[in-house]
Each structure stands twice: as structure tokens, then as C-alpha cells.
Amino acid sequence: MNIQLKQRLVGAVVLVALAVIFIPMLLPGKGNLGGGIDGSNIPPEPDFRFPPVPAAPKAPPVAAVPVVPLGDSDDVEPPAISDKSAPVEKTAGQSPPKPPVNAVVKTPAKPPAKPVSSPATKAAPAKVKPVESGQVSGWVVQVGSFSARNNARALRDKLRKQGYASFVEPVQGASGRVYRVRVGPELSKAAADKLRQRLAKKPGLQGLVQAYP
Template identity: 40%
Template sequence: MNPRIKQRLVGAVVLVALAVIFVPMLLDGDDSSMPAFGSNIPPKSGYQFESLDIPPRQPISMEPKAAVVEKEDAAPILTGPVAEVEPEPPLAAEEGEAKTEPEPEPEPGEVKAWAVQVGSFSNSENALRLRDRLRGEDFDAFVEQVKSSGEAIYRVRVGPEASRERAESLMERVKAKQPDLPALVMGHP
């Protein structure tokens, strides 16, 4: 191949590579125009509380009452030699037996509520668009901004709910109305 044609082809490849690298940077623009916001959770609506009338407790009587004891036939007394019984060694917990321990109280910094995460975006406009779409479906959606590797990430969540069971029920409702969204139940501080 002619050296002049080789030089032109190499030059064209270099120019195309530079265009591929720098044109997207120029089109994206400066990210400083993006609004800086934190979590904007809408107030939870629709809760109604009912007051229950509880009758006052009856005072406990301090007077002792006589208990009626019926006399039962006593077992016959055995006489004779008594056999020594060796105590059996205590058995370790059987395989089918499960140990039940009370759940520890949540410590500060642990999950206090649950929310359904339906998306995570690096662009706030995409996150706000999804939030508005979910609010149009009567979900309490909000956007939460977090820093990951020095970059802002915008999480779109629905909720929060006080219990994990209610959050899982909410996740099923979101999946029913928006099957294209990857919904996950996440802890919400």
C-alpha cells in the first residue's frame, strides 16, 4: 500500500477516535447546573386514628378468699429395696429443634423504616421524571441523593413504611402497576 494513503488513513482514524472521546463531553455540558437537593419525602397522607373507649379496671380485692381443697386418695406407700437410677447425660440440641432467641432491639443507626427502591440514576432529571410518573399512579414517591465514588446518585423510592411486610406489599402493588420497574425493598434511615 502507498505510504501516503497509510498516513491519511492513520490520520483519519486518530481524528475519529478523538471525536468519539471529546464530542460526548461537549454535548453533556457542565454538571454544575444540576440542582443540589437532598431527600424530599412527601408527607404521608391518609392515616386516620380512632380513639377507643377502654373501661376502667376493677380494683383488686385485698381480702383473702378461702380455697376449697378436696381430699384425694393417697397413693399406697411402697416398702422394699429402692433401685438406684443413673441420671442420663443431658442431650445436645436435637437436629430438628430450632433455637428461638428474641430479636434484638434495633440500635440507633439501624433500619427504622422500609422503602421500595424502583430506580437509581446519575441524572437527576431522569429520577424526577420517574418520581412524577409514580406520583401520577398515586404512590408516595421521592428522590434521595447519595454520594457514591464522589458522584451524586439519585435513588427513586416509594414509601416509607414502618414494617417490612407493609413495604413488601407496597412493592407488589408497584410491580402490578409498573411491571417494567425493578422494585426492591430497602432499609430507609
């Protein structure tokens, strides 16, 4: 009888304990945890106010710069040989390196403008002199004749780099326009022939002495 009584007492104690734990939880508004979380006990949301970020200034529109194509200065055809200005430019371009040295030795006190101008004016008439129509003013060595202007210019530039005064003469022939490459002019035919012999030593420059213009 004692064992059965003890078991009943233990069962009764367990039931009472369970009732004490679960009954308050089932009742509305009460519980062991002191009540649930409702709107009254939630702290207010903090008010974070940030200053507005200023908008980045708009960059002014960049105006489009018009691109002007540069023309090829070498496309301008040099004047015909009948105009005496072409050989004058070549001879004047060769003479300036020598006269400034002599001028500095003789008159060092004079400004550089005078010695440069005086030899140029003397050298030009010495090479090319104005002559009447129909007279020969000099002699040239023709080293090539091309139907393509670029080929004639290439040979002319090659001769100039080697120290020869050369130019391109455009001529209208029966079969079309032809570009002659000539070296000179020289004052005498003998000087032109010596020039031809010097050019003949170079490959592909078998020239022909001709009167100029």
C-alpha cells in the first residue's frame, strides 16, 4: 500500500506542476514571461535625418572644333621653265651658305641683314640673266621624263638631296601631259656637259644636254 500511495502522490504532484506552468500561458493577457511584446513597449524608431546631397554641377557642353583639312603644299605645280623665276630660286638657294662667311670677315660690325641681302642680289644675276625672246640663256641636263607627276617629283627630290639644283617641267605632248626632270641651268654648254658626265656615273641618270629655256 505504501508504494501505490507514493506513486499516486508523485503523479498528483506532476499534474499540479504542469497545471501551474501551462494554465497561465493559456489565459489571455497573463503568462510567466510577464506579457508579450506589443505596441506599448516598443521604443520609437530613431529619426535619422541626413542633409540632402547637392547635385553635381553640370559641365558646360564642349563645342565641337571644326577640323580644317590641310592641303598638300607639294601639289602646287612649280612654274614652267619659261618663267625665269624657277632657276633664280635654285641658284639663290645654293649661294647663301658661302656669302655670309665672307661678309662676316670683312665687315663684322655691320648688321646681318646687309651681308645676307647683298650676296643674294649679286648671285642671282650671275646665274640667270634676262634675255630676249628666242635666245638661249643657259643649258640644262634632262635626266628623266615621266607621265606620273609623283615619279618626277621623287627623282627631283633625290637629286636635291645629293646637292643638284633640279626642277620639274610640265609639258603638254601629243599623248598627254609629260613631266620632265632637269638639272641646272648652266651658263655654258661645256659646263652642262660636265654636269651630265657626273650624273652619268650614278645608276639610271643618263642625261641629255638641252638648251634652256
